[in-house]
Amino acid sequence: xxxxxxxxxxxxxxxxxxxxxxxxxxxxxxxxxxxxxxxxxxxxxxxxxxxxxxxxxxxxxxxxxxxxxxxxxxxxxxxxxxxxxxxxxxxxxxxxxxxxxxxxxxxxxxxxxxxxxxxxxxxxxxxxxxxxxxxxxxxxxxxxxxxxxxxxxxxxxxxxxxxxxxxxxxxxxxxxxxxxxxxxxxxxxxxxxxxxxxxxxxxxxxxxxxxxxxxxxxxxxxxxxxxxxxxxxxxxxxxxxxxxxxxxxxxxxxxxxxxxxxxxxxxxxxxxxxxxxxxxxx
Amino acid sequence: xxxxxxxxxxxxxxxxxxxxxxxxxxxxxxxxxxxxxxxxxxxxxxxxxxxxxxxxxxxxxxxxxxxxxxxxxxxxxxxxxxxxxxxxxxxxxxxxxxxxxxxxxxxxxxxxxxxxxxxxxxxxxxxxxxxxxxxxxxxxxxxxxxxxxxxxxxxxxxxxxxxxxxxxxxxxxxxxxxxxxxxxxxxxxxxxxxxxxxxxxxxxxxxxxxxxxxxxxxxxxxxxxxxxxxxxxxxxxxxxxxxxxxxxxxxxxxxxxxxxxxxxxxxxxxxxxxxxxxxxxxxxxxxxxxxx
Numbered sequence: 001x002x003x004x005x006x007x008x009x010x011x012x013x014x015x016x017x018x019x020x021x022x023x024x025x026x027x028x029x030x031x032x033x034x035x036x037x038x039x040x041x042x043x044x045x046x047x048x049x050x051x052x053x054x055x056x057x058x059x060x061x062x063x064x065x066x067x068x069x070x071x072x073x074x075x076x077x078x079x080x081x082x083x084x085x086x087x088x089x090x091x092x093x094x095x096x097x098x099x100x101x102x103x104x105x106x107x108x109x110x111x112x113x114x115x116x117x118x119x120x121x122x123x124x125x126x127x128x129x130x131x132x133x134x135x136x137x138x139x140x141x142x143x144x145x146x147x148x149x150x151x152x153x154x155x156x157x158x159x160x161x162x163x164x165x166x167x168x169x170x171x172x173x174x175x176x177x178x179x180x181x182x183x184x185x186x187x188x189x190x191x192x193x194x195x196x197x198x199x200x201x202x203x204x205x206x207x208x209x210x211x212x213x214x215x216x217x218x219x220x221x222x223x224x225x226x227x228x229x230x231x232x233x234x235x236x237x238x239x240x241x242x243x244x245x246x247x248x249x250x251x252x253x254x255x256x257x258x259x260x261x262x263x264x265x266x267x268x269x270x271x272x273x274x275x276x277x278x279x280x281x282x
Numbered sequence: 283x284x285x286x287x288x289x290x291x292x293x294x295x296x297x298x299x300x301x302x303x304x305x306x307x308x309x310x311x312x313x314x315x316x317x318x319x320x321x322x323x324x325x326x327x328x329x330x331x332x333x334x335x336x337x338x339x340x341x342x343x344x345x346x347x348x349x350x351x352x353x354x355x356x357x358x359x360x361x362x363x364x365x366x367x368x369x370x371x372x373x374x375x376x377x378x379x380x381x382x383x384x385x386x387x388x389x390x391x392x393x394x395x396x397x398x399x400x401x402x403x404x405x406x407x408x409x410x411x412x413x414x415x416x417x418x419x420x421x422x423x424x425x426x427x428x429x430x431x432x433x434x435x436x437x438x439x440x441x442x443x444x445x446x447x448x449x450x451x452x453x454x455x456x457x458x459x460x461x462x463x464x465x466x467x468x469x470x471x472x473x474x475x476x477x478x479x480x481x482x483x484x485x486x487x488x489x490x491x492x493x494x495x496x497x498x499x500x501x502x503x504x505x506x507x508x509x510x511x512x513x514x515x516x517x518x519x520x521x522x523x524x525x526x527x528x529x530x531x532x533x534x535x536x537x538x539x540x541x542x543x544x545x546x547x548x549x550x551x552x553x554x555x556x557x558x559x560x561x562x563x564x565x566x567x568x569x570x571x572x573x574x
Contacts, residue, residue, distance in 0.1 A: 005479065008379065008479060009379060009381050011376075012376040012377075012379045012381050013381060013383075015372065015373065015376045016373060016376050016377060016387045016391075019369070019372075019373045019376075019391065020387065020390045020391060023390075023391060023394055023447070023450060023451075024390070026402075026405040026406060026408075026409060026447065027397075027405065029405070029408065029409055029416060030405050030408065033408065041414060042414060043414070044413060044414040044415070044416070044419050046414075046416065048416075095300050095301045095304070096301065098297040098298070098300075098301075099297060099298045099300075099301040099302075101297060102293075102294040102295075102297035102298045103298070104285055104287075105285060105287045105288050106287055106288060106290055106293070106294035106297075107287055108290075108291075108294045108295065111294070114298050114302060117302060117305060117310075118301060118302070118305060121305050121309045122561060123554070123557045123558045123561050124309050124313050124554065124557070125508055125557060127507075127508045127511065127530045127533070127553065128313075128316075128533075128550050128553040128554045128557060129309070129312040129313050129315075129316055129550055129554075130533060130534060130537060130550070131316075131533075131537045131546060131547075131550075132311075132312030132313070132315040132316050132319070132547075132550075133308055133312040135312075135315075136307065136308065136311060136312055137308075151304065151308070152304070152307075152308040154304055155301055155304040155305045155308065155309060156301075160301065167285075168285065172285060172286040175285070175286045175287075176286060179286075179288075184288065185288040185290060185293065188288070210395070210396050213398065214396075214397075214398035214399065214400075214401075214512075216398065216399060216400045216511065216512035216515070217511050217512070217534070220515075232398045232400050232401060232512070233400075235400070235401060235404055236400055236404070236515065236516050239404065239407070239516070248408065248414070251404065251408075252408065255401055255404050255405060255408075258398060258401045259396070259397050259398075259401060262396035262397070262398070263393045263396045263397065265396065266392060266393050266395060266396040267389065267393060270389065270392070273392075274392075274455060277395075277452070277455060278455075278456075278459065
């Protein structure tokens with residue numbers, strides 16, 4: 001710092017602490033509610049500290065779901081979310097890394113056309129082509145399947161651009177040397193390009209896992225059967241706006257379970273997360 | 283720039299095929315369907331289809347409900363962007379002072395990025411639920427007649443708060459990175475010339491940060507347009523009386539009722555035009571950043 005200003009430093013601490021408190025407040029309330037029984041919540045007299053029903057509520061959510069509304073067990077929902085998030089993240093990375101490799105290391109007719117074709121998909125998010133896409137998935141018989149849930153989301157302009165950018169920075173000498181040693185494109189990819197891309201892959205994985213886990217509109221459209229619900233869709237089904245059917249203690253435990261995996265990924269892979277976030281922004 | 287490459291006639295096509303196939307089937311085909319259908323009108327029995335040029339668009343623009351969705355979207359996105367950018371900037375400026383624990387503060391501020399929009403909606407819904415939410419009860423004690431299920435303005439406030447909350451971490455991270463890339467020497471020079479912290483912020487830091495702020499503004503608008511669908515669906519379902527129905531939510535809810543295929547397609551095409559414009563603006567900006 002340019003000069004010492006203890007008062008300003010103190011203010012910075014206070015503002016940051018207040019900021020953290022504001023940001024964390026909704027989650028704290030959710031956590032408290034997830035440890036209390038139904039009556040505490042329904043009467044609106046819930047104290048602001050955790051209660052004693054932690055185990056009962058989480059077990060209830062995980063293995064039964066909302067009994068009154070007969071939803072799927074949250075453990076099934078989490079499994080669906082996990083399959084979807086992993087398939088989307090890994091699928092996007094695999095598909096993008098090989099297409100970027102083709103675009104950078106081969107010369108073939110229509111190479112640039114292919115590149116632009118992938119690039120333009122940036123401008124076609126699901127939200128703008130909801131029903132036509134849904135119709136195609138329905139025609140292909142992919143409703144209510146993991147394939148329908150994931151494959152239409154697996155193309156990725158962002159990841160392809162990122163890998164292309166990265167491959168461009170690999171020095172030509174490395175390619176020359178591998179060729180001298182008799183390595184073909186597959187060898188070079190496995191022995192050199194892939195290991196060098198490790199950090200990029202890790203950074204992208206974090207971002208894409210969160211993206212996949214948090215999908216909402218698409219699963220809402222392509223899954224009808226309750227056993228295919230992801231946790232983000234399932235939690236919505238547990239809330240009934242107009243009457244007192246909602247079992248809030250179970251909903252709040254489910255909300256905590258829905259947040260836990262992506263938040264854990266951000267916190268434990270923070271370095272990759274920040275890198276991924278900054279670089280995937282084109 | 284062409285790199286040293288490999289030879290192969292079919293192999294590159296094999297590598298690129300999966301991605302191209304998916305974009306063709308799930309991106310280009312539906313998008314072109316939407317464009318084509320937006321020029322068609324189907325009669326009530328679904329037996330005859332007529333090509334009508336821009337009639338669907340004309341109907342749309344003279345529809346007060348579509349105009350309403352447009353106004354809702356603009357109000358929603360500007361408020362969320364202003365709120366979230368302002369709050370994030372304040373926090374980032376504070377975290378940029380080299381104080382103890384700055385890294386810990388950062389960790390505690392970035393995690394809401396990972397919360398799904400629909401789940402963020404549920405958290406805020408619970409606090410503001412008219413009969414049992416703790417904030418709602420506090421508001422009632424203060425004499426506010428809080429019921430977002432009936433009052434459109436209150437519903438809007440609630441989805442704005444939830445959306446801005448979720449976006450703080452993203453804005454914070456980018457503002458912090460922007461602040462840390464400002465050369466210390468410039469700030470020190472100003473300090474030697476006698477400029478205090480406030481003056482330094484407004485005359486040096488803030489102008490140098492404006493490209494970041496502009497970039498974030500565009501990203502935030504895109505976020506509100508497309509990623510807040512989950513929040514709206516969880517909290518208000520677009521209501522009450524369509525007070526929180528954004529353009530994207532309207533495409534979804536109109537299509538669910540079925541029927542007007544052409545009108546729904548026309549709405550999609552307009553959204554596509556909006557995304558293309560926003561992406562173009564964003565890229566133009568990124569190009570400028572290279573020259574800085």
